[in-house]
Amino acid sequence: MDLSENKAEETAKTNRRIKTSGDIEVSTYLEIAKEIGGERPAAAREVVGSEERQAIVVIDFGSQYSMLITRRIRECQVYCEMVSYDAPWEKIAPLKPKGFILSGGPASVYQPGAPLAPAYIYESHLPVLGICYGMQVITKQLGGRVAPGAKQEYGHAILHLSDVNSPLFAGLEDSSPVWMSHGDRIEEMPPGFTALAYTENSPVAVMGNDQGIFGLQFHPEVAHTPQGKTILENFVYRICGCQGNWTMGNFITESLSRIKEQVGSGKVICALSGGVDSAVVATLIYRAIGDQLTCIYVNNGLLRREEVERTFKVFRENLGMKIVYVDATERFLDRLKGVVDPEVKRKVIGEEFIKVFEEEANKIGRVDFLAQGTLYPDVIESASSGSTASAKIKTHHNVGGLPAKMKLQLIEPLRYLFKDEVRQVGSELGMPEEMVWRQPFPGPGLAIRIIGEVTAEKLEILRSADFIMMNEIKKAQLYRQVWQSFAVLTDVKSVGVMGDYRTYSYLLALRAVTSEDAMTADWARLPYDFLARVSSRIVNEVPGVNRVVYDITSKPPSTIEWE
Numbered sequence: 001m002d003l004s005e006n007k008a009e010e011t012a013k014t015n016r017r018i019k020t021s022g023d024i025e026v027s028t029y030l031e032i033a034k035e036i037g038g039e040r041p042a043a044a045r046e047v048v049g050s051e052e053r054q055a056i057v058v059i060d061f062g063s064q065y066s067m068l069i070t071r072r073i074r075e076c077q078v079y080c081e082m083v084s085y086d087a088p089w090e091k092i093a094p095l096k097p098k099g100f101i102l103s104g105g106p107a108s109v110y111q112p113g114a115p116l117a118p119a120y121i122y123e124s125h126l127p128v129l130g131i132c133y134g135m136q137v138i139t140k141q142l143g144g145r146v147a148p149g150a151k152q153e154y155g156h157a158i159l160h161l162s163d164v165n166s167p168l169f170a171g172l173e174d175s176s177p178v179w180m181s182h183g184d185r186i187e188e189m190p191p192g193f194t195a196l197a198y199t200e201n202s203p204v205a206v207m208g209n210d211q212g213i214f215g216l217q218f219h220p221e222v223a224h225t226p227q228g229k230t231i232l233e234n235f236v237y238r239i240c241g242c243q244g245n246w247t248m249g250n251f252i253t254e255s256l257s258r259i260k261e262q263v264g265s266g267k268v269i270c271a272l273s274g275g276v277d278s279a280v281v282a283t284l285i286y287r288a289i290g291d292q293l294t295c296i297y298v299n300n301g302l303l304r305r306e307e308v309e310r311t312f313k314v315f316r317e318n319l320g321m322k323i324v325y326v327d328a329t330e331r332f333l334d335r336l337k338g339v340v341d342p343e344v345k346r347k348v349i350g351e352e353f354i355k356v357f358e359e360e361a362n363k364i365g366r367v368d369f370l371a372q373g374t375l376y377p378d379v380i381e382s383a384s385s386g387s388t389a390s391a392k393i394k395t396h397h398n399v400g401g402l403p404a405k406m407k408l409q410l411i412e413p414l415r416y417l418f419k420d421e422v423r424q425v426g427s428e429l430g431m432p433e434e435m436v437w438r439q440p441f442p443g444p445g446l447a448i449r450i451i452g453e454v455t456a457e458k459l460e461i462l463r464s465a466d467f468i469m470m471n472e473i474k475k476a477q478l479y480r481q482v483w484q485s486f487a488v489l490t491d492v493k494s495v496g497v498m499g500d501y502r503t504y505s506y507l508l509a510l511r512a513v514t515s516e517d518a519m520t521a522d523w524a525r526l527p528y529d530f531l532a533r534v535s536s537r538i539v540n541e542v543p544g545v546n547r548v549v550y551d552i553t554s555k556p557p558s559t560i561e562w563e
């Protein structure tokens with residue numbers, strides 16, 4: 001059936017009916033769905049031509065893993081977006097979904113007011129995969145029963161397949177480990193469903209019906225479920241009929257024509273930061289419109305050693321881009337005088353950046369567009385920040401937030417990409433490895449890696465130590481294995497002895513973390529010999545530091561940066 005415009009009102013009505021159904025048995029739900037949706041059309045299973053974008057939509061119930069599910073589906077080369085469970089059909093229709101995944105979530109379906117799946121999920125007659133809470137939602141809405149499990153199940157379990165012929169299990173080995181994290185469990189499946197697999201504590205660890213609706217009690221998206229990727233691939237390819245045509249090559253082709261069309265003969269400015277996101281944005285836009293793009297590169301005096309030279313080499317020398325370079329070191333250091341609070345540092349740096357950028361942009365003359373390296377996680381985060389009560393830990397001033405009075409239209413070609421996809425785009429555009437694989441570096445730069453006031457002297461100490469750390473990390477081929485590695489200059493001084501002299505100098509911390517997305521991180525288990533070498537080089541080569549420590553805290557409870 002067609003759920004587009006003319007059905008929108010019906011859908012809204014159904015949504016209201018489902019929502020108000022509250023705790024009543026919802027076996028009638030299918031009747032409602034039928035009444036409005038009719039039978040599943042054959043077209044829902046039709047394999048579309050590879051030119052057509054195929055998408056899977058993740059319906060988010062607030063799980064910490066929802067974004068990870070989205071990434072995993074993209075890794076199957078199928079385009080995927082995540083939307084909140086209360087997103088209207090109008091938001092989803094343009095994506096032309098081929099299937100839905102209902103995420104996990106912290107709620108219990110039997111609690112009053114627990115979030116449920118919108119009616120269009122079932123009305124669309126597209127395949128659905130419910131994960132954990134998502135499975136319980138399906139169970140409840142389609143007439144089954146969910147109850148608190150006798151035992152909560154967290155951690156590893158062994159999955160035994162009852163129906164090895166299910167398309168969901170193609171290529172899967174029996175008795176493989178899966179990652180569980182749930183309190184509730186399925187007591188009674190909805191009519192028409194059968195149990196496809198079980199674990200010791202979950203008699204229904206996987207269920208499915210012949211309408212292409214499946215539920216998994218475990219999390220296939222996490223690394224602790226080694227065969228999870230196969231299950232997700234089976235769902236998107238075998239059950240939803242996707243073909244895997246989401247490639248970065250296709251993305252680049254699409255983007256180039258979209259940028260050309262959007263910009264026409266207009267002029268674009270882009271702030272280069274030296275980081276991979278702005279670098280890829282600039283390269284992509286330059287590829288599309290050439291000299292209609294001008295990049296502005298502001299040196300805030302808070303960059304790593306040799307950073308400016310490296311960035312120039314790539315952009316001006318190799319690519320031949322127009323770059324306006326401005327060394328605003330003095331201005332930034334002036335503004336940072338006496339500032340100790342990390343949030344004030346961020347604010348001051350953000351404000352000063354905008355001023356400098358605006359001044360330079362005004363010198364260029366007429367400009368119509370501002371290009372930004374916004375990524376999909378930023379989009380999701382800002383979309384959900386209005387609706388969740390998540391506490392603000394740090395304000396992250398990325399290059400952006402420019403004044404409205406500049407009246408520029410935004411171009412954000414990476415708006416729907418994850419970081420790893422951005423890197424692939426960079427590689428496909430022929431950017432040097434060194435730039436594509438650059439570790440993330442915060443906008444406020446070294447200012448938030450100096451505890452206390454930022455001074456030229458401290459910057460010099462930190463730069464020297466950081467340079468040693470980076471060189472050693474690269475030499476040991478660890479650069480790409482860790483997410484970020486750097487030095488932090490504390491404001492603690494301690495006593496040491498060098499030769500026959502007492503020293504009283506700074507304590508410097510080294511930090512290296514592994515992470516997939518910076519939301520969580522673990523401290524990197526760097527080899528002792530490596531740490532010994534870096535420490536010894538720093539205390540010997542960097543005046544002002546006589547003690548080095550290694551930070552062994554994960555995030556949470558710490559954060560990656562010290563400020």
Ligand code: XMP
Nearest residue numbers: 395396397398440442443444518559560561
């Ligand atoms: P935290 O320290 O919050 O950092 O664990 C997560 C990621 O964000 C980076 N970061 C920033 N990036 N402006 C930025 O552009 C900031 O103010 C900022 N603070 C932290 C950090 O390097 C890590 O990659």
